[in-house]
Amino acid sequence: MLYASKYAPLLFAELPRSAIQALERLESVGAIYAADQPIEPLLHSAARTARALGTWSHGITGQGATVAVVEAGAIDLNHDDLAGQNGERDRYYHPDQLHIGTEATWMWHATQVAGVIASTAPADGDRGIAPDAHLLSGNAAGILGLAYAWDAVGATEWAIDQGADVLNLSWGWSTGTPSRSMNLLDRYYDLIVREHWKTVTVAAGNCDGNCSVLSPGKAYNVITVGAIDDLDTADTAADWNDDVASVFSSYVDPLSPYGDRNKPEVVAVGQRVRSTSVYNDWRTSDGTSFAAPAAAGEAALMISRADWLKAWPETVKAVVIATARHDEIWADADRSARATEDKIGAGCIDATAADHTLTDGRLAGVTLYPDSLPHSFWFEAAEGRTIRVAIAWDSHPTSWWWLPWASDTLKADLDLAVYAPSGSQVAGSQSWDNSYEFVEFTAPATGWYRVEVQKFRWDAGNTHEYLGFAWHSD
Template sequence: MAGTPNFDRRTFLKLSAAAGLAGMAGVTSATPGRDPGPKKDEILVGVSKTADSPQAAVEQHVPGNAEVVHENKSLSYAAVKFPSNAPSHARENFIEAITKKDEVKYAEENATLEALYTANDPKYGSQYAPQQVNADSAWDTTLGSSNVTIAVVDQGVMYDHPDLSSQFGSDKGQDFVDNDNDPYPDVLSDEYHGTHVAGIAAGTTDNNEGIGGISNSTLLSGRALSEGGSGATSDIADAVEWAADQGADVINLSLGGGGYSSTMKNAVTYATQQGSLVVAAAGNDGRRNVSYPAAYSECLAVSALDPDETLARYSNYGDEIDVAAPGTNVLSCWTTSTEYKEISGTSMATPVVSGVAGLALDVYDLSPSDLRNHLKNTAVNVGLSSAKQGSGRVDAANAVTTDPGSGGGGGGGGSTTTTIDDSLSSNADSDCWSYTWEYSSPSQVVVELSGPSNADFDLYVNEGSGTCPSTSTYDYRSWTTDSNEQITIDNPDTAADLAMMVDSYSGSGSYTVTITEKE
């Protein structure tokens, strides 16, 4: 049913405006000679895309003892490396100074993220995870399809493993640690996490070999973690962007740590806009604190269950959790000989969900937003709080047999879309809009901004209050380095109209805001 929302518009000046410059499209890989893994001496500087290039905008402000060592033009950031013996206040002073420059949107440490698994005594054993999520029943409908691609951004994957080789095409992936196009693990005895994750999501099923993965989807490996299981934000963000550009339908991130990062947020926003569902691990601290990148609204956050479907003691939980999946003692592929071993963690729960997503995509043509809703709507309540299970334990059989339009598992299945077209005249211009809800209890609202390519517009949203957000006070912000922004809100607060602001960080031109409300 078409909606008939009402809009009120007011245009006002920002108290302080900053003109910006930004980079061209495209990406350059890590500069040869960069050390693999963590890059604790680097600062990532995000630059508005109206500049000639991120490197050109940043290097004029870099002190003599530092240098620009890497840039990503699609995500529009540059990495500045300081000497390892430089005092910490040198980097802090640089962040403070560079963020005052008109063309710079943010500066942050190149934080280290780690694989989110909890090692135990690996042992052979029977699988239970596919049965727990009813994958065996789903396989009566589909085993999955090579037309669906799951990208594993992780350690390298042993793509010649007997249970994985048929899931890889001619393009095995990309290595963002060693800067080449071969994502094979460097040290097989140490680098098993990516292979284990890949086997859970898409180890070949029904081939008289080893284990059965959740789906027979095509695999793509983005090696962004070293053999030690850790990696720099820049390598992981570059890998996420690359996977989206390769057409990955699902991007699996069994990793986390480092806190909020604008660089990583921009990467998962970019991937979502390119049509990829980003599935991420909640974290293994055993506390109420969902790890980033899972905590970003664009990501489908996954908590881990024990075999008895209680929350695993190591699993993080919180309001950001979307679904749960088995994560304890999950059997999958290993990198020594043709072994199969059990390990535990939200890292293991995440590819279960990615595999279920792959099965659903073989049956239904769904956008990332609709696929996210479908997995949540077809999840099974296992008796935990929403902070621990989200919408419930993911269920493969429900996901492939429930028509997304039927609203099975919750929601009425309807949606309404409304667009707003207007323009901003300069970087001192902003528009505020209010949207009247069509549904009394929508399951989700997606707000998208499409603006001019030669400007940098940002999107801010408030829910529940009806008050217009500002650049400093808001509930949600999409603040990438270009004018394409997206905000997804699950179970939005409809106590008042949705309030949205389109702000020009730099430049002028026409824009379109699209609001999609779903029952």
């Protein structure tokens, strides 16, 4: 046996063909996967493009939030700009690496990801999004520096046991050829979000002849993050208006019953990202690997502002989507057209807008029951303002041993409608296969608006849904 999960009905083992065939005949075995491929990393202005500086000016810098970097390698926690992060309990060692010493396990990729989240460099330089967040180094790499699915699960469960609020996964994994189908790690992290209330940010993947979003970024309940190029300009509104969707950022959506799932949910800067590296050095790199930790840092800032969000990853996701910037991003370098939702989701993350949403109380987390729909939220808005509203809920990966764990479906299809003070509908979103909906509209009048969460489908036996809600005004 290689690893037995504590948090999911999941066991990794090396078995002969005859034993696998015998397991296939057992009713208690929901699915069998080949898991012999290692996970792969997905490769100065991150904080500015994510607009974190406004949040810092209000004293919110990530204090009280714990972010785990689950990687095929360890963070160099001795770096001067990861100061205060070098407690021994904050490091996870794969059993195969216990004997080789801390320094030999350091990896530039993990250290660079960590710096995007929590570097303490000067605010006018390369500071991380949440510089006072607490980091955990979940090194999943085993012998020869390779990390497999069971290694990632082991590092993840160590991080949960250490109190991680946010998990960042800047890597992709497949069972061979990249596929649009969900696999065991998508289902595993869906369970971690729904059953263990953790916010999980995942790199969408880097196109290499196949632009399919990689696992575990195909999971319903995680926040999958693509990349943009901010052209190293991020100080003014005009600077933000030249941002371009990265050509390498994966966006081909997972397969779904009605074909309308959309991944990634958001994007962040992923080109020319300068961050901490091993041996007290700095490194500049490209990749969705460095976009995902910007979203992890944004989540840490939100938790720092409102610690109840530690238990509401659905609300974190709704806020991230509701406050993202969309219209400023170009599809390509010739700037002939704006990027589409298919490529950049709801847009580029905006930590300051998210913080305003929290301070203004424009968010909620509610538990919905079959007889509690439709459910309404109310907000007041001024005529002419651009309004963004988002809701998010979860898929239901099976968590009981006697049910097929391969099942990971949406047990509810919820729709979103917004009504003006006059009572007329001004916006709506009704996808079939997403676990979130969002709308954007210009307020036609000053007054109170009603958001209605509608039940298109609610499966028999579904007892409840956790729903996150947020809205933002420009």
